[in-house]
Amino acid sequence: MFPFPLTRDHGKGRLGKLPLFSDRNRGMPPKKRFTQRVLVFTIGSLALVFLALTLNFLRREYQLLEQGMRDKLLHIAATAAQSISGEEHEQIRGPEDPAFLKFRSLLRRIKRANHLKTELYTLARDPENPRMTRFVVMTNEKPFFGDRYPETDGLWRAFESGKPQTSAPYADKHGSWVSAYAPIKSKDGRVVAVLEVDQRESHLAALIYREGWQAFLFSLAILGIALPFVIRFGNSLTRPIKDLCRMTRRIQNGKPFEALPESKILEIHELQLALSKLAHVLRDREQLIQEKLQTLEETDVLRRNLITVVSHELKTPLTGIVAAAEFLATIELNEEERLEFTQDLLLQSHSMAAILDRLIQFSALQARPLPHQLEDIPLPRAVEDSLESLKQEVSQGHFEIGLMGLDGLWIRGEESRIRRALLEVLKNALEHSAHSRKIQIEAHQNGSSIELRIRDQGTGISDETLESAFAPLSQDGNLLVGKKAGLGMGLPLAKLSLEGIDASLEVESTGPKGTTILIRFVAGTPLLHAPSIAGESKKKPAL
Structure with missing residues (x-):
């Protein structure tokens, strides 16, 4: 022991x-x-x-x-x-x-x-x-x-x-x-x-x-x-x-x-109690040490994965930036070619900035696990704002977004974290959708909770990696071979964003025909004289 x-x-x-x-x-x-x-x-x-x-x-x-x-x-x-x-x-x-x-x-x-x-x-x-x-x-x-x-x-x-x-x-x-x-x-x-x-x-x-x-x-x-x-x-x-x-x-x-x-002799009985307490204290200390060791091991694995994933993810945009900069510095280009290389530099720089921004957000959420304040938020507005942030990805990928059952539902939480969680889940669905370009967003009230399901028809999550899907820097498939391995921070960042606001995130179903992510919120109270929210549509075309 x-x-x-x-x-x-x-x-x-x-x-x-x-x-x-x-x-x-x-x-x-x-x-x-x-x-x-x-x-x-x-x-x-x-x-x-x-x-x-x-x-x-x-x-x-x-x-x-x-x-x-x-x-x-x-x-x-x-x-x-x-x-x-x-x-x-x-x-x-x-x-x-x-x-x-x-x-x-x-x-x-x-x-x-x-x-x-x-x-x-x-x-x-x-x-x-x-x-x-x-x-x-x-x-x-x-x-x-x-x-x-x-x-x-x-x-x-x-x-x-x-x-x-x-x-x-x-x-x-x-x-x-x-x-x-x-x-x-x-x-x-x-x-x-x-x-x-x-x-x-x-x-x-x-x-x-x-x-x-x-x-x-x-x-x-x-x-x-x-x-x-x-x-x-x-x-x-x-x-x-x-x-x-x-x-x-x-x-x-x-x-x-x-x-x-138990001894009938008072002094020996007191020694037995003292020894029993000592054994329990040592057992608790040992359990604490084991937990600390496990945390250190997990941190060490996370550190190694971070080095591997970040170096791999930063290598592609950094290579493009270096190549574009060399062309601009060594080759005489016309105005159109110079504009093309400059746009490529901006695109790769934005990609690197996005990777660093996600790492910084994940670190900030770990350092501040509890929210500052909770408020009642209309669910349609939170979903619309998250989709608005992904407008370019939806448009370029020709995705078809379906909304169902969102009208009239209010949730309670911290709006910034809810938007971050929805954004990460939606981005994960967009990145892993293969040939199918359909993503369905459904919501309904179940007692005092609101259940929001985001369903894609992509490659799904394999059974081998399902348990580690919410671990930071975890990815399905070979990191260096997969076409879109990604940073592996989407679902972990979303789950971490919902901690402390009485919300939860879980994988409800997965398989070769896609993945369904279930998010449960605490039902909020509609505000009096709240501004009207745009009505729901069965299908939302590319924005």
């Missing part, structure tokens, strides 16, 4: 200079496709959302598992501490003490019953150092009775408050732990020792790892279910953009514009 690509480096035309890209972006490599960005962004956002949900789930799960582990250890410690007598515990003096063996056996049963993998201990405060404690009973195979151990925050709180306590995860030289502490009391309520139950933090991490894998697989399944919907949603966003890009490429490559499906 568009004969040129809408790129910046196209030719030197106005469209080729459109700043499609700013100077800042010119020369940069092509960016990623918008559709890919939308899909990647959408899928990435969804993945980040699921990742955030998974991490939040793991954090909550960790807190719950940690709290559950503390509660379990606290329950084990509290239950075990209540099973130990404070007075007996105070009497333990070594690993061979019966109370030691008794309580170690008790603690081992509690360990097995609760599936603990770490050891249980009882610790008493060191009387020599209040911030240190000493191991008393432990479930280990190799006892370390009396070894010192720093008093942790959980131990201190259990000793001071006399209530079971738990600790946050902490680390020492043996690893990371979560611990619970329960006070061992005497009958009088005095805290004599504290029972400690430990669990390695790695056990909590293993539980979190297992729960995390379950959460990850669950999130992955949800992501797999949601992915088709995400892709569909992304396509619903990017499909209008793809349509816009495709249509932009079609316009850029000069292909026809096609309607776009």
